[in-house]
Amino acid sequence: MKPVVQLDRTGCGIASAAAIAGISYGRAKAAAAALGISIDDDRLWSDTAYVRQLLGQLGRRVDSVPRPFRSWDTLPGCALLAIKWHRQGTRAAWHWVVYVREDGRRYVLDSKRALKSHVRRDFGRMRPKWYLAVMPRGSR
Known part of the structure; x- marks a missing residue:
């Protein structure tokens, strides 16, 4: 898997989805916009729904419920990780990254x-708080 650099301050979820799907940031951002997901919406880093919806649109399945991070050795082969977890006002916020084995x-x-x-x-x-497992291609 290859890294994708975020081109917007709030674009870590879009860039992570692009890396998982194997497409460019621009294509993932366009797919997000077509779903009504705006780069200006802070739920991109404070809610899992947008990234899960975008990955579904890009043909990848991801867990619907976050799992607590226990150790690097217990992670699945591909996972979206929430790092730099903090409170921003009344909301949780984090930075999305992709773990790959x-x-x-x-x-x-x-x-x-x-x-x-x-x-x-x-x-x-890195201090992951939790993760969403990404299913292998072709799994149901």
């Missing part, structure tokens, strides 16, 4: 534009 390697795709590398392996620095 494939071919004996594991890494996190982080879409934050300012990063030198969008493929992260500094697991001790």
Whole structure:
């Protein structure tokens, strides 16, 4: 899986969906807009519904209920992770990243534009709160 860089301040969920679907940020943003998902809506980082809906539109299934993060070793092969979890007023907020385990390697795709590398392996620095499992392609 390849990283996709977010081009908007609130675009981490769109970029994560694009990486999972294997498409560009622009295509994922257009698909989101067609679903009525606006880049200006802060629910992109404070609600799971938009990202789940977008991934469904892009042909990928994701869990409907977040699971608490226990350890890196217990994550499925692909998962949306909520990191940098905090309160913003009365709402929870976080940064979406994608955890990937494939071919004996594991890494996190982080879409934050300012990063030198969008493929992260500094697991001790990230503090996931919970995750949504992403089903393998073709699973029902």
